[in-house]
Amino acid sequence: MALPRVNAIVVGAGAAGGVVAKELATAGLSVVLLERGRWQSFQDHDHDELTSQRTSVLGSAFGPDDRRWRRVVRQGERWVQVLPSESAYQNNAACVGGGTFSYGAMAWRFMPQDFRLRTLYGDIPGSTLADWPISYDDLEPYYEKVEWEIGVSGSDEGNPFAPPRKRERPMPPKPYTAEGRLLYAAGLRLGLHPFPIPMLRNTVPYAGRQACVSCRYCVGFACEVGAKCGTHNTVIPVALASGNCELRTGCVAARVVTDQRGRATGVEYFDPEDRSQFQAADLVVLSASATETPRLMLNSKCKLFPAGLGNRNDWVGRNLQGHAYCGAYGLFERELYDDVGPGACISSMDFNHGNPGHIGGGILVNEFIRLPYLFTGIRPPGAARWGLEHKQFQRDWYKRSMGVKSAVQELPTFESRVEVDPEVKDYWGLPVARISGARHPRDRETGDFMTRQAERWLLEAGAIRTWRSLPGLGVSGGQHQAGTCRMGADPATSVVNQYGQVHDIDNLFVVDGSTQVNNGGFNPVLTIMAVAYRSAEYIARQWNGTRFRS
Amino acid sequence: MRSGEKIARRTFFRVSAVAAAAAGVFGSGCLVERRRWRAFSEAEARLVDDISERIIPSDSDPGGRFAGVVDFIDRQLDGPYERYAASYHDGLPRLARTAEAVHSAPWEKLSDWQQTELLARLEKGDVPEGIWEQGQAREFFALLCEHCLQGYYGPPRHGGNRDYVSYRMLGLDYPQIVGRNQRA
Numbered sequence: 001m002a003l004p005r006v007n008a009i010v011v012g013a014g015a016a017g018g019v020v021a022k023e024l025a026t027a028g029l030s031v032v033l034l035e036r037g038r039w040q041s042f043q044d045h046d047h048d049e050l051t052s053q054r055t056s057v058l059g060s061a062f063g064p065d066d067r068r069w070r071r072v073v074r075q076g077e078r079w080v081q082v083l084p085s086e087s088a089y090q091n092n093a094a095c096v097g098g099g100t101f102s103y104g105a106m107a108w109r110f111m112p113q114d115f116r117l118r119t120l121y122g123d124i125p126g127s128t129l130a131d132w133p134i135s136y137d138d139l140e141p142y143y144e145k146v147e148w149e150i151g152v153s154g155s156d157e158g159n160p161f162a163p164p165r166k167r168e169r170p171m172p173p174k175p176y177t178a179e180g181r182l183l184y185a186a187g188l189r190l191g192l193h194p195f196p197i198p199m200l201r202n203t204v205p206y207a208g209r210q211a212c213v214s215c216r217y218c219v220g221f222a223c224e225v226g227a228k229c230g231t232h233n234t235v236i237p238v239a240l241a242s243g244n245c246e247l248r249t250g251c252v253a254a255r256v257v258t259d260q261r262g263r264a265t266g267v268e269y270f271d272p273e274d275r276s277q278f279q280a281a282d283l284v285v286l287s288a289s290a291t292e293t294p295r296l297m298l299n300s301k302c303k304l305f306p307a308g309l310g311n312r313n314d315w316v317g318r319n320l321q322g323h324a325y326c327g328a329y330g331l332f333e334r335e336l337y338d339d340v341g342p343g344a345c346i347s348s349m350d351f352n353h354g355n356p357g358h359i360g361g362g363i364l365v366n367e368f369i370r371l372p373y374l375f376t377g378i379r380p381p382g383a384a385r386w387g388l389e390h391k392q393f394q395r396d397w398y399k400r401s402m403g404v405k406s407a408v409q410e411l412p413t414f415e416s417r418v419e420v421d422p423e424v425k426d427y428w429g430l431p432v433a434r435i436s437g438a439r440h441p442r443d444r445e446t447g448d449f450m451t452r453q454a455e456r457w458l459l460e461a462g463a464i465r466t467w468r469s470l471p472g473l474g475v476s477g478g479q480h481q482a483g484t485c486r487m488g489a490d491p492a493t494s495v496v497n498q499y500g501q502v503h504d505i506d507n508l509f510v511v512d513g514s515t516q517v518n519n520g521g522f523n524p525v526l527t528i529m530a531v532a533y534r535s536a537e538y539i540a541r542q543w544n545g546t547r548f549r550s
Numbered sequence: 551m552r553s554g555e556k557i558a559r560r561t562f563f564r565v566s567a568v569a570a571a572a573a574g575v576f577g578s579g580c581l582v583e584r585r586r587w588r589a590f591s592e593a594e595a596r597l598v599d600d601i602s603e604r605i606i607p608s609d610s611d612p613g614g615r616f617a618g619v620v621d622f623i624d625r626q627l628d629g630p631y632e633r634y635a636a637s638y639h640d641g642l643p644r645l646a647r648t649a650e651a652v653h654s655a656p657w658e659k660l661s662d663w664q665q666t667e668l669l670a671r672l673e674k675g676d677v678p679e680g681i682w683e684q685g686q687a688r689e690f691f692a693l694l695c696e697h698c699l700q701g702y703y704g705p706p707r708h709g710g711n712r713d714y715v716s717y718r719m720l721g722l723d724y725p726q727i728v729g730r731n732q733r734a
């Protein structure tokens with residue numbers, strides 16, 4: 001039985017998909033929002049460190065499950081099959097809200113420089129570095145929209161590097177924790193410009209939800225009091241309340257169907273009973289994340305598009321980026337642990353750009369509260385992993401250690417990529433995503449530079465012992481995955497235009513982390529959502545009542 | 551606040567020591583009766599229990615044995631870690647044979663120190679020839695070690711970290727009462 005045709009299908013109810021669904025539904029389009037996961041709540045997983053989205057060794061609390069999902073990842077000379085609960089899978093989440101349900105909620109605007117890296121830093125051998133087709137100014141109004149509609153707390157006071165803004169954020173930051181106070185004073189002494197991390201978190205009651213109660217378990221967990229702002233408790237409920245949006249959970253999109261004229265006609269998906277369904281629509285928006293969106297495009301190949309949708313020039317899945325995460329740790333004489341969540345509270349933008357000899361750089365932030373098992377992995381080089389020495393370290397330093405981290409901007413490379421595996425299929429018989437490539441060697445140098453800055457900050461704060469952790473050079477991606485369906489003006493070197501419209505299919509859009517030209521030296525979600533607002537506005541504007549105008 | 555916690559920890563340890571002594575009096579037969587393993591044989595469980603105590607030894611705070619690390623691993627091998635069950639069934643006998651080869655004595659007859667030292671050899675891959683395949687001893691040790699740490703430091707709902715031992719050790723309040731535990 002054919003399902004009644006709708007105006008738009010949005011695949012993926014995550015950061016971007018939630019925004020698009022709300023914008024289109026409130027503009028009057030009929031929308032079906034397909035999400036492979038389900039609604040989640042705090043009660044489902046409690047404060048379980050071993051299934052949190054940070055340390056998901058016993059399974060990923062917010063999906064996907066180990067039973068039905070697989071990926072293949074290049075490790076050295078081999079292709080290895082991995083499960084969602086294994087870190088090599090590069091999992092984000094699979095539930096209503098996607099990554100925003102359990103994220104750390106740092107809410108960065110990129111800097112104006114981040115949109116024109118090629119102009120700033122020139123041609124870097126081995127990198128596909130490019131300017132964005134849009135500028136910071138183009139995106140500024142949409143950043144503001146995210147900050148007010150989803151809800152962001154923060155302040156630019158004391159931060160001369162803050163990108164220009166027209167309107168304050170709706171909520172003030174929280175006071176610094178013990179770690180924050182120490183780092184603040186030390187930062188000033190070093191001539192840095194420390195300021196509070198902006199967060200998608202209610203610090204005061206906002207939008208009908210209560211304020212954060214500073215629990216120990218934030219990043220990787222559901223918020224017990226609903227103070228963390230994601231798409232699941234903001235825009236998606238608005239979309240549903242409009243009466244124009246139907247959210248279908250437990251539905252796994254399999255492919256986008258196109259007609260002989262090369263237009264998208266709808267989406268084939270598996271419903272919660274694993275029955276194959278076809279939903280017809282006037283336009284399709286893919287918001288399934290930077291790994292699953294290119295996989296869908298490649299799995300949708302047909303006579304007219306034998307290499308997959310949008311892939312005439314072999315750019316789909318290319319330029320996979322995350323962040324070259326690195327930093328330093330310090331041990332302190334006195335106890336710093338005050339149990340005030342989320343822990344991460346202070347940052348510095350002193351080293352995002354303008355570092356002599358380096359391309360870009362990254363934000364510096366203090367770490368989220370480290371839970372007991374995660375802390376076993378935080379050790380100076382050569383320290384014992386087990387035995388009495390391990391136990392003593394754990395006991396002595398758990399409350400007297402601190403980490404300062406940097407999300408170093410990655411240089412995009414053509415070889416860092418998502419493809420579909422020629423052999424391995426998932427539970428539904430669909431080819432799985434396979435991930436390969438490596439970070440650009442210069443990222444390691446920038447990372448090395450950033451770890452020194454982190455270490456310097458810790459030493460000034462009084463650390464009696466420090467050590468640095470450099471970024472890995474392996475496969476990129478991770479929870480900040482982005483870049484695999486680049487936006488650009490030239491169809492030969494990009495997949496979508498500045499609005500996320502696939503170059504040769506005018507009623508197919510990509511709106512999620514995939515379209516980022518680069519990932520900035522910041523956690524990416526605010527930018528992903530701002531771009532989503534901008535794309536959705538374009539789609540709604542171009543909509544002419546019965547079909548999509550191009 | 552802190553010193554109060556210290557006292558609590560010490561009292562707690564005394565109680566657990568008494569409990570351990572009592573178990574000794576009744577002999578191990580009683581333990582066998584009580585325990586039903588899901589993935590392990592009785593011998594495997596004993597071995598893993600010993601190993602967990604070497605990975606996280608008791609000192610002023612209880613170790614892996616008290617925390618029930620073996621219960622944690624057993625439960626996971628019959629659940630999310632089913633894929634590792636074969637490694638345990640294969641690796642544990644090799645470990646026992648390694649003890650024989652190095653010390654001409656069964657594992658359970660070795661002193662704590664000898665057991666620790668044997669595990670350190672596994673960790674380094676420094677094992678007698680003919681028992682392990684290339685690289686296998688190190689891999690198996692890494693697996694064991696990680697699972698023991700998870701059992702000791704993870705939340706009690708998975709079978710380990712009995713009585714929140716590791717949280718007590720770290721001085722973490724539990725359960726966390728939202729908004730009430732902060733010391734700021």
Ligand SMILES: Cc1cc2nc3c(=O)[nH]c(=O)nc-3n(C[C@H](O)[C@H](O)[C@H](O)COP(=O)(O)OP(=O)(O)OC[C@H]3O[C@@H](n4cnc5c(N)ncnc54)[C@H](O)[C@@H]3O)c2cc1C
Pocket residue numbers: 011012013014015016017034035036037053054091092093094095096097098099100102103104105106107108219220251252253254287288289290292293296479480481511512513514522523524525526528
């Ligand atoms: C633990 C954690 C902490 C993080 N912390 C931060 C932070 O502090 N700041 C920050 O900026 N970012 C953070 N991130 C990253 C942020 O969450 C992501 O960048 C963001 O969610 C990506 O948005 P997206 O729309 O591209 O994809 P997602 O939010 O991942 O949404 C994709 C959605 O599509 C669904 N989907 C995928 N395939 C299909 C299919 N075939 N059919 C149907 N549905 C499908 C998925 O289930 C998912 O819900 C964090 C992420 C995690 C997991």
Ligand code: SF4
Pocket residue numbers: 201202211212213214215216217218219221222223224225226227228341342
């Ligand atoms: S720290 Fe605040 S926002 Fe984060 S989970 Fe706890 S209460 Fe929610």
